[in-house]
Amino acid sequence: MPSFAYTAFNKDGRRQKGAVGALDLADARRKLKSDGLVIANLTPVEANSHGKLLELLRGFHARFSLTRFFTDLSVLMNAGLGIDQALRAMHEAASHATDKRMISNILEQLSSGATAADALSHLHDMPEDIVALIASGERSARLSHIVMVVAASLERRQIHRKQLIDAAVYPLFLLIMLVVAIGVVTFVLVPTLEPIFESSGRDLPFIVAVLSGLRQTLSDPLAFLTILTIICVVFLIGVLKPAARKRTSDGILLRVPLLGRTIRSSALGRYLQSLALLLENSVPLPEALNLSARCCPAASFRERLLSAHEVIVSGKRLPEALMSTDLFPQSVISLVAIGDGVNKLPAVLENASWILRDEAQRLADRLLALLTPMITILLGAIVGGLIVSVMTALLSINELGVQ
Numbered sequence: 471m472p473s474f475a476y477t478a479f480n481k482d483g484r485r486q487k488g489a490v491g492a493l494d495l496a497d498a499r500r501k502l503k504s505d506g507l508v509i510a511n512l513t514p515v516e517a518n519s520h521g522k523l524l525e526l527l528r529g530f531h532a533r534f535s536l537t538r539f540f541t542d543l544s545v546l547m548n549a550g551l552g553i554d555q556a557l558r559a560m561h562e563a564a565s566h567a568t569d570k571r572m573i574s575n576i577l578e579q580l581s582s583g584a585t586a587a588d589a590l591s592h593l594h595d596m597p598e599d600i601v602a603l604i605a606s607g608e609r610s611a612r613l614s615h616i617v618m619v620v621a622a623s624l625e626r627r628q629i630h631r632k633q634l635i636d637a638a639v640y641p642l643f644l645l646i647m648l649v650v651a652i653g654v655v656t657f658v659l660v661p662t663l664e665p666i667f668e669s670s671g672r673d674l675p676f677i678v679a680v681l682s683g684l685r686q687t688l689s690d691p692l693a694f695l696t697i698l699t700i701i702c703v704v705f706l707i708g709v710l711k712p713a714a715r716k717r718t719s720d721g722i723l724l725r726v727p728l729l730g731r732t733i734r735s736s737a738l739g740r741y742l743q744s745l746a747l748l749l750e751n752s753v754p755l756p757e758a759l760n761l762s763a764r765c766c767p768a769a770s771f772r773e774r775l776l777s778a779h780e781v782i783v784s785g786k787r788l789p790e791a792l793m794s795t796d797l798f799p800q801s802v803i804s805l806v807a808i809g810d811g812v813n814k815l816p817a818v819l820e821n822a823s824w825i826l827r828d829e830a831q832r833l834a835d836r837l838l839a840l841l842t843p844m845i846t847i848l849l850g851a852i853v854g855g856l857i858v859s860v861m862t863a864l865l866s867i868n869e870l871g872v873q
Contacts (some may be wrong), residue, residue, distance in 0.1 A: 478507035540621040547614040548802030560707040732833040737768035746819035
């Protein structure tokens with residue numbers, strides 16, 4: 471929620487300063503006047519890096535689960551409760567301070583006259599397409615049904631994310647073991663081998679020389695501070711400029727073989743799924759295109775997806791708009807053209823989304839299946855190459871001693 475700094479006078483005529491959270495300036499004035507304050511100055515507080523860091527740390531401490539929130543809200547609303555009654559029941563049953571604070575903020579905004587979409591839009595990591603769905607549910611008096619649809623959609627996304635994480639655990643474990651093994655060899659084995667070659671006047675084997683240089687670099691305080699500074703700068707860039715960082719990282723990852731295809735199919739499948747949900751719930755096509763584009767996980771695709779809105783406004787059909795982005799395979803465009811022709815766009819878009827997401831899942835499974843033997847082979851090559859090079863050098867030193 472936006473924050474507004476104020477200077478005001480209380481009932482005793484004393485000057486006081488502070489900040490108040492509100493939807494906008496008018497809402498902030500209303501809150502301050504209800505407290506009996508006479509406002510002298512009221513200005514919005516600009517977000518700064520300190521606030522973003524605090525928000526990030528707060529998220530590590532206790533993350534608010536959107537999926538759990540909408541699942542509980544759906545159960546209560548479909549049991550016959552209104553949204554305010556359901557939220558009060560959830561507030562009483564909440565066991566975490568973070569959940570209570572979030573629900574309390576929503577109830578406060580609803581009581582001040584805000585719509586459900588506006589109140590829920592301030593939840594942490596709330597996607598814009600979900601906000602649009604809730605707004606459409608309010609307009610069509612189908613809010614309980616829309617909340618159920620949102621809960622099901624978020625649950626599917628969470629299950630898909632969990633599957634990927636579970637599949638990546640073992641390759642990640644191997645990668646950590648690879649780093650540990652290289653560290654042990656670099657800082658324990660190499661220092662014991664260096665004196666042998668120095669005393670015999672022989673050059674260090676290539677792998678031993680590389681690891682020795684790595685150890686000396688990491689042991690140098692200046693080099694260590696430089697590496698630490700680079701890590702901190704990258705972290706701060708990720709915190710303070712997420713959009714620019716994500717666009718750059720996406721551009722790099724999309725060029726990686728197999729991984730790029732996986733990211734592409736997953737992002738476009740998510741886009742089509744959001745578009746199908748919005749159209750199914752009576753959101754106008756131009757607005758649905760804009761909202762779905764902003765929620766596309768691949769930031770580098772958003773500009774081209776947003777251009778589809780202009781094509782629709784110019785009077786062309788959705789298949790032509792999707793073709794103009796140069797992102798979708800011809801099979802998907804043909805499927806959308808069929809759905810557009812028989813006036814079944816939401817169902818066809820959902821089917822096309824499923825096709826792309828299934829392809830992304832298969833590619834991700836293939837990538838993770840290849841990652842495990844690749845890391846194992848790399849670890850074996852490093853250790854084996856080190857052993858072979860050292861043993862060869864030691865045998866040559868022994869031959870010189872015999873001669």
